[in-house]
Amino acid sequence: MTETFDRLLEVQDHDTRVDQLRHRRASLPERAELAQLETRRTGLEGKVADVRQARDELADRQSALESQIESAKTRRAELERRMYGGAVGGSRELAAMDDEVRQLGRHVHELENRELEVMEQLEPLDGELQAADVERDEIDTGAQSLRQEIAGAEKEIDAEIDAELSARAPLVAALPADLLSRYEGLRKKLGGTGAARLVGSSCTGCHLTLPSMEVDRIKHASADTVITCDNCGRILVR
Numbered sequence: 001m002t003e004t005f006d007r008l009l010e011v012q013d014h015d016t017r018v019d020q021l022r023h024r025r026a027s028l029p030e031r032a033e034l035a036q037l038e039t040r041r042t043g044l045e046g047k048v049a050d051v052r053q054a055r056d057e058l059a060d061r062q063s064a065l066e067s068q069i070e071s072a073k074t075r076r077a078e079l080e081r082r083m084y085g086g087a088v089g090g091s092r093e094l095a096a097m098d099d100e101v102r103q104l105g106r107h108v109h110e111l112e113n114r115e116l117e118v119m120e121q122l123e124p125l126d127g128e129l130q131a132a133d134v135e136r137d138e139i140d141t142g143a144q145s146l147r148q149e150i151a152g153a154e155k156e157i158d159a160e161i162d163a164e165l166s167a168r169a170p171l172v173a174a175l176p177a178d179l180l181s182r183y184e185g186l187r188k189k190l191g192g193t194g195a196a197r198l199v200g201s202s203c204t205g206c207h208l209t210l211p212s213m214e215v216d217r218i219k220h221a222s223a224d225t226v227i228t229c230d231n232c233g234r235i236l237v238r
Contacts, residue, residue, distance in 0.1 A: 002223050005195075005237040007171050008183060012195045014168035018161055019192045025157045034146040041139045048132045055125040058118050065115040069108055076104040179226065179235075186234055195235040198227075206232035 079097050172180060187194035196205030201215045208231040210218075218227050218238065227236040 002238075004175065004179070005235075007174060008179065008195050008235065009197060009237050011168055011171045011175065011183070012187075012193065014164045014171070015187065015194075016192065018164045018168075021157050021161050021164070025154055025161075028150055028153050030146045030149045030153065034143055034150065037139050037143045037146065041136065041143070044132060044135060044139070048129065048136075051125055051128050051132070055122060055129065058122050058125070062115055062118045062122070065111050065118065069111045069115065072104050072108045072111065076101055076108070079104070182226070183235060190232060190234060193234060195237060196229070198229075198236045198238050203229040203231060203234065203236060205229060205234040205236075208232070 079101050083094060083097050083101070175183075183194040185194070190205070193205050196203050198204075198210075198215075198218065201212065202209050206229060208229075210230055214230055218236065221227060227238065228234060229236050
């Protein structure tokens with residue numbers, strides 16, 4: 001029966017190693033770096049959305065101004081055509097048309113100045129959007145590289161886990177079903193460690209010292225007796 005308990009400890013060693021590998025897999029430092037990049041990209045997209053909205057509003061304003069300028073210029077050109085085409089002969093009408101042409105000229109000048117202001121406001125926004133495109137590309141490139149590193153690390157760790165589970169399988173098959181079931185229950189309950197060795201008077205599972213009377217009782221128990229730690233409840237292997 002001593003061999004059975006030693007085998008149980010071997011199973012525990014493999015299980016501990018598998019747990020460690022799975023923890024390592026879940027906490028690869030590249031995952032944290034990737035999460036930071038993804039957070040950064042999310043923040044960048046939010047900023048870009050705000051800048052793009054502001055730019056679109058300015059672009060709409062510029063388009064409206066261009067339409068007004070074009071309309072005013074068309075009206076002015078039509079008036080000038082009529083004035084100099086000989087179709088209008090009355091001096092009063094010519095004077096009114098000339099006055100309107102002058103007003104239209106001033107209006108066009110004013111509109112063009114306003115359009116220039118809008119264009120000046122658009123320039124830095126376009127710069128921000130271009131810079132955001134560069135930053136986005138850098139983030140995406142970095143993220144892709146990290147994903148590849150993570151995939152490579154996962155593959156290596158998964159291979160180690162498979163090796164541990166393969167080595168564990170024949171050991172488990174040789175254990176009594178009731179002992180294995182008890183071990184698995186304790187492992188689930190006690191953070192992954194269901195069996196530990198008794199070294200002197202200390203349990204290597206909880207690292208606490210057992211009372212001397214309990215240690216003496218354990219020493220005199222039969223080899224097939226399942227001993228548990230009074231402190232943590234783990235199966236103790238002598």
